[in-house]
Amino acid sequence: MSVTAQDTGGGQGTGGRLSGPGGPFAAAGTPRGAVGAALWAAAALFVVLMLLVIVRLPWAGDLGMHAATVERLRHRLLDPGNPLVDENTPSPYYSPWTVFLGVLARLTGLSVWVVLRIGALIGLTLLVTGVWRYVRALTAHRLAPPLALLCVVLLWGTQVFNWSGFLGLNSLALTVAYPSVLALGLAFHFWALLTRALKGGSAGWTVCLGLGALWAVILLSHQFTGVVATLGALATVVGARAGRGEWLRLGAGVLLGVLVLALWPYYDFFALFRVGGLEVIHRPLYQHLFPRFCLVLVGVAALALRARRDLRDPLVVFFLLGVLMFAAGGLTGHYSWGRALPAVLIPAQVAAAVEVAGAARGTLRNAGAWVLAAALGVGAWTQVQTVGYVVGRSALPAPVAAKYRVPWVGYHWITPWVRYGDVVMATTYPARQIPAYGAYTVAPGYPDFFLPDEAKREAAVRTYFTARSSRSERLGVLRTYGVRWVVQRRADGGLPPGDRALRRVASGPGGQVLYEVVR
Template sequence: MATTHPAAPSRECDGVRDSGLRTGVGHGPGETARNCPRQRVTAPDLVLCGILCFLCCVAWRLPWAGDLGQHAAVIDRLRHDLADPGSPLVDRPGSGSPYYTPYTVAAALLARATGAASLSVMSVCGMVNSLALLAGLRIFVRTLTDRLWAPALTALCMLFLWGTQLFLWSGHASLSALCLSLSYPSLFAFALGLYLWSRLLRAGREDTGVVHWAVTGLLAGCLVLIHPVMAMGALIGCSAMFAGTVRRIGPRTLARCTAGAVTAALLLVVWPYGNILSLPDASALDAFHISAYELIPQHYGLALIGLPVLLLRLRRSRRDPLVLMCLGTATVAVCGWFTGHYTWGRVIPHLLFGLQCAPAVELCAPWPRGVRARTGRGLLAAVFAVALLNGARVQAGALLYVVPAHRLPVAFTAKAQYLPTWPGFDWAARHFRYGEVVLTNDYEALRMLPGYGVYTVMPAWPQPEIPRSESMRRTADVALALDARATGSERRKAVCRGGADWLVLTGGQSIPPGQGFVETAEGPDGVRLVRVALRC
């Protein structure tokens, strides 16, 4: 049986917290929350509130440069037919689509109750996700340690300690990545994972009952449904938090763990929108996720400041939860690289969070007494300050998602690293009716148009509910319909096979020769909207 070595807790209810972590040193369960009177809002909480206000401003503006349209389309399909929504991106049955999750069902119910447009609901989701992320972070860090400034400093590290070159990916919690994915299910899954870690820390230290474990299992099941790939890193963290703090594993503990596991499995089995356990593997997405393994020093190098701190924590306790979590996620990430399963790189945000959290917690400890320890702490603080400022410089371009560029100094906008938002298709959307089908192969159009209530002939991303053969046929039909070298008859037949009501043409793409096509509108950069009036 595994046991920890208890140390006498030394806590105070005012500004000074204990110098040791709650985990790995065996402090009594929940002493601070139960024995100390309710405190007023502190300066660290104001820092978190400031971050929350900024993220809510971003969510209100809802910058669009990514998969926002796909997630809005999922809400649209559920809002129009909650029982049988079909495939979210193409006009076909979609039994078993993994995009219909508790997160998107809740958003669709909000849309149905309020009558708000899906994109407006996505803006609300962004605000909810912002609150969930910072609340989950604060709860986790306050469960991990009593140090007052640790949550605020961890939040700053999470936003800025990434790399010297901007890298944007959904599920990543850098400031710029958050601005473009605030309303995505992956961010809510990351926030829910942090909250689950706090529950597993409590379960390891305290004598929690069956209800605690059942609720934890229910939340874990929701996490897997919301984002199965992001859940991998979160569940590794759950195992690490519990293994790093549990004092002994007896029959009662095993029974409660079983109750949590059964609750999670039961939710996965009874979920009405398809069994997540029967989905095909994620190998079709590996080609898209290889970017997570490219330019690692430039994309993640600043977070390596946490590596010496993790080694220090390992020296203090071989069962330190953060160390175990980083070892577990790093192992999966490395295996993903060597096996070619690049989708496993989705655990990298959780690995980096451990690297970011460790120095933040360490620097919030009281100043050590020995000369050698003081020198080490001073060196860590200096390197940390330089890294944090450098990371803030890299992420500073996120300000452009809130403040228009013409209101900022030219010297700033000229050097800022950021991904410009895409021009919208509002000019075309006024001609669409819900459920119509658009044929296009433009990168941005494929990812934006579903957000306006229409389908595309070919999906922007591989969809698990669409057989590979059908997906290849749809892609071939789109290529043939837009191929100027093909005959007019071949191109018209391809348009008919795709069931297209509209064509969106970019660059030098031409309208198929013959009657049955009406150029309806023209948008930015020469993009044209063509009505299909063929008798197929």
């Protein structure tokens, strides 16, 4: 087997250190070694910041869905039913990772929020160590891993972009407890293991079967990240110029992975290929590309340098596969394919770090290092409001506070009355949070393609809250779905506050009121 030439060593006679005096990323022991030490300190500061974020665990987006999933598994591990509504349906959120967290919650009795923090800590650990191991599999330069870690979280754009599966610093802070972070951490380890196995000639049957099982776990845990992991693995195999025997063993690993996917008992993985209705949700992925991702162009330039040396470089192939899938999604209107965008971003970000860390002495190396340093500085300023998730808005300087967005408050205020399994009538925004505390809502706050009566439930919620509905129609909805509680604002509509069918129980933020349905 022949392999792609890999970066090795760190300059002539340096024992892995960068040679030459120039550039802001010179290693310790060189005239600019203090800057190299600062690079390590910056990577450590990122880890500390994320640990403090996990302590606070800011809530936005899908965190309530994942909390609800763990709660259902805690109570009914083998048959948890729908995580959001009172129906016995499968759900793609029941993955190997959430099952593990459900077992942890069941065995320890810890609250779902403590369990999610533990999960976030595990996910962050796997992500940091995964980036480290993957970069070390590509190059021996000792500054490349911390630099790559900073590139992955800061080398984005001048406009903050938050989405699960995307590792910008602010996005990571909001999604650190999501399965997508765990899946990305596993993906980096997956690529590292595959790279080392192919490079070292150790891709035997056991290793390939193990990689196949790991691939299946990633796909089951976060399907979109599984696609990114697949593209990265394909690029690694192409770049390594695998021989016939290795393709055979890797094929066996793929078959094992497919078998694991087929046998997973909590949902039908392959049914996801028949799911529609995701395009509107994902269309924003194709908007404002330059302000969101312009700093990644530094990495694209690094990839161009690598392509000049070897068109089958694994990072180059990975990037091209990501570009093809992302572009195909935009051209055909399959906007959900835009979730493959990390397959464009990650190889460029990693390439920027590897190229700067491994460049030879001279003007080109110095210029590249300073350009990357400036881009990282811009990226850090763009996402500096992330610190607010630790210290709060009041502690932020005015320019930073203006960028900060307060996380969701949550619905802990209803828990003294609303019990596990109770059904709550609510609009979409509270319906995305209330199930995190064990209750169900009439309609799911998120699209649920395994729920056959989803449209009927959404229509029922509209019937209850619309001004055109009669009192009898609203009462009929409450009876049909066994609603015990209603959360509403005066502006939401629904039964008026003085209606005899409702008893006011508690008040919450933003004028929300919890009513008990009087039967």
